[in-house]
Amino acid sequence: MSVSRPKFRTKCWPVVKPIQHQLAPATYPDRFPELVGSLDETVSLFASYKKLMKNIHLTTIDAITFDAVGTLIVPTPSVGEIYAEELSKMGHNIPPKIIEERFSLSFRAFKKDYPQRLLNRESWREIVSVILKGLTPEEDIDNLFAILWNTFTRTERWRLLPGVLSTLQHLSQKELRLFVLSNNDERLHAILHGLGIARYFEKIFVSAELGAEKPSTIIFKRVEDSIRVQAKKILHVGDSLSEDIQGALQSGWNAALISSVPDDCQMAYPIEKANSIEELFSRI
Helix, strand or coil: CCCCCHHHHHHHHHHHHHHHHHCCCCCCCCCHHHHCCCHHHHHHHHHHHHCCCCCCCHHHCCEEEECCECCCEEECCCHHHHHHHHHHHCCCCCCHHHHHHHHHHHHHHHHHHCCCCCCCHHHHHHHHHHHHECCECHHHHHHHHHHHHHHCCCHHHEEECCCHHHHHHHHHCCCCEEEEEECCCCHHHHHHHHCCCHHHCCEEEEHHHHCCCCCCHHHHHHHHHHHCCCHHHEEEEECCHHHHHHHHHHCCCEEEEECCCCCHHHHHCCCEEECCHHHHHCCC
């Protein structure tokens, strides 16, 4: 008898399929989605396979790479409020909520339409142009973009997430090599220095300088070659299933997800999960 599988196929399979070989190497069925009929059954069966996977122990890890935005730092007070404040100085009074909504739509559309494009100044110019279209005169956009670009270089526009500083201090006392691996541009160096945490990292890797972005295995391989550590001894910590987790697992790395938002698809990954890096490293 046939069963319905739309939830699993549409919601989880696109992000699970690329790393299915990681989900229990000896017993994982080649056509797993054909065996189950609902998301609940899928998650339950995945969980049983995951019991075969080893938990991450820091004694088996030589290097840890951290995503930046959403994992270590976030804009403050918010992207929408920062845009609104800066635009108001130029005579454009736009509610932060509208900017926040437009930012989300523009950013997602750009990533969908140009998955191979790097997030550099040129890319951000296109994203911001879409956000501001119809809200400000077209002839003002270049000047407004330059102001916004420089605004997000300023330390006061960013804050550390809770527990980040104490966790980095704790990890730096262990024989672990720490790095940043972020889909970002050259501004990240100044931001992390300004926030006082750059000193904890041996090197800060940003996609715009490496010529590739997560989840591409290219960027993970370039980092791996640069730091000269075996893939199986590297742990990547990030807040994105599709970029951080999928990319790391496809590259043979270990992975840990930082997320406080429940997501059924997270259940399908053989990874550690926590609400913060402080919580994560208190137990592994």
